[in-house]
Amino acid sequence: MSYQKILVGIDGSKQSDMAFNKAVELALQNHAQLFLLSVINGERYPTTGPSGYGFVDHSIYESAVEEMKKRLGAYRTKAENAGIKNVTTEVSIGNAKLELAEHYPSEHGIDLIVIGATGLNVVGRLIVGSTASYTIREAPCDVTVVKTDMKNKKLDIKENSYPEI
Secondary structure (H helix, E strand, O other): OOOEEEEEEEOOHHOOOOOOOHHHHHHHOOOOOOEEEEEEEOOOOOOOOOEEEEEEEEHHHHHHHHHHHHHHHHHHHHHHOOOOOEEEEEEEEEOOOHHHHHHHHHHHHOEEEEEOOOOOOOHHHHOOOOOHHOOOOOHOOEEOOOOOEEOOOOOOOOOOOOOOO
């Protein structure tokens, strides 16, 4: 059994950095294509339209999209320098859980998702929910949740957080 299409969720956190590093190793071992996906959360909001809901004009996300494209470009370069021949990057706007766990894997034939464990505390997970938990439950393929660095050491709690926005 080998994986041919490996997807990594990139959100700028230390956890996604660790997931990326381990996914690169897995892609090298399996001679797999590597997909790097970053999802900018763009949720529905109430409107006066017939359905009562609509979507925010995506132009408000332009700066966040451009920033993530730059980051993914750096990840692509690092993966290619490590020897991965086929790296695909994409930044999308939508529901991160749905895109990472369901839509993108189904549309691209992904057979392994590598994702960082959440950096949120219990209260944060109750309010926001855990993308990792959702992905494990709903993904149509195998999921690897990365909780350690390349030496299999857990991150120091001070490093185990998301970047400031």
